[in-house]
Amino acid sequence: MNDIKIRVRQLDKYYGKDERRVHALAGINLDIAAGEFVTLVGASGCGKSTLLRTIGGLEEYADGDILCNGRMVDGPGAERAMVFQSYSLYPWLTVSENIRFSRRLQHNRDNLTSSDVEIASGRADALIRLMGLSHVAASYPAELSGGMQQRVAIARALMGRPDVLLMDEPFGALDAQTREVMHDLIRHVYLLEKTTVVFVTHDVEEALYLGQRVVVMAPRPGRIDSIVDVPFGTEREQDLKLSPEFNQIKRQILERIRETSGIKTDLEQLARLTRAA
Numbered sequence: 001m002n003d004i005k006i007r008v009r010q011l012d013k014y015y016g017k018d019e020r021r022v023h024a025l026a027g028i029n030l031d032i033a034a035g036e037f038v039t040l041v042g043a044s045g046c047g048k049s050t051l052l053r054t055i056g057g058l059e060e061y062a063d064g065d066i067l068c069n070g071r072m073v074d075g076p077g078a079e080r081a082m083v084f085q086s087y088s089l090y091p092w093l094t095v096s097e098n099i100r101f102s103r104r105l106q107h108n109r110d111n112l113t114s115s116d117v118e119i120a121s122g123r124a125d126a127l128i129r130l131m132g133l134s135h136v137a138a139s140y141p142a143e144l145s146g147g148m149q150q151r152v153a154i155a156r157a158l159m160g161r162p163d164v165l166l167m168d169e170p171f172g173a174l175d176a177q178t179r180e181v182m183h184d185l186i187r188h189v190y191l192l193e194k195t196t197v198v199f200v201t202h203d204v205e206e207a208l209y210l211g212q213r214v215v216v217m218a219p220r221p222g223r224i225d226s227i228v229d230v231p232f233g234t235e236r237e238q239d240l241k242l243s244p245e246f247n248q249i250k251r252q253i254l255e256r257i258r259e260t261s262g263i264k265t266d267l268e269q270l271a272r273l274t275r276a277a
């Protein structure tokens with residue numbers, strides 16, 4: 001693989017101590033190429049968020065290596081922007097101000113020249129248009145729907161032109177229709193901005209529709225079960241989800257998740273109980 005953006009090697013991570021110790025990540029190896037859209041999918045508790053947050057520099061790790069652009073990750077960095085399920089906007093700032101007031105700009109506030117501010121302002125305007133936020137640019141977050149708030153959060157994350165966008169179930173709180181719109185929007189943004197995206201979800205359909213590769217994770221300990229190369233090109237439309245090929249791969253992934261997470265046993269027991277009743 002040429003031009004590796006993120007490299008994870010033999011990553012192990014534990015939470016807690018003694019009998020409360022949780023093996024959250026076990027022997028994770030993963031290379032993500034520049035410009036790739038990778039999705040991490042798996043049952044709740046399999047370590048998706050932990051892996052993403054560790055790549056983001058929000059979690060410490062003792063065993064293994066994480067490299068971004070060939071440099072060891074030892075904390076958050078402007079080249080890795082994160083978007084979470086909760087929108088985490090500043091409620092007292094307008095949409096436009098929220099986007100302009102990116103963390104990176106905040107850091108450099110005292111050293112900014114007027115041309116820096118002009119460039120940033122042009123970038124913010126472009127992102128407002130790209131994300132379809134022009135008509136709400138002067139509104140406050142509380143006045144917006146969840147989908148619109150998440151657009152603001154994504155625009156703000158893109159403001160500093162990150163190399164990597166790390167997203168943790170960013171559309172998890174949205175209704176199904178809004179999610180479809182957001183899926184096509186994020187794909188459009190990704191193709192235009194040419195960022196690398198690592199996207200966490202528990203929704204197999206979402207993982208498959210968005211990703212070029214789907215990393216299927218399994219719990220106890222949190223690990224990579226398998227990696228699926230998605231055979232669909234960059235141009236994707238909602239109808240793809242109805243195709244037999246899409247549904248065949250979706251079924252395979254679901255089967256892996258059910259088998260590795262114990263859901264299958266639960267379902268079989270439930271079926272036996274129902275039959276017995």
Ligand SMILES: Nc1ncnc2c1ncn2[C@@H]1O[C@H](COP(=O)(O)OP(=O)(O)O)[C@@H](O)[C@H]1O
Binds near residue numbers: 015022024042
């Ligand atoms: N801050 C924490 N302290 C203790 N245990 C944690 C913490 N965060 C996550 N865990 C545990 O680590 C495992 C993986 O969690 P997580 O990465 O959140 O999984 P996922 O995002 O796939 O649902 C789970 O068993 C979870 O309970």
Ligand SMILES: [Mg+2]
Binds near residue numbers: 048049050
């Ligand atoms: Mg999670």
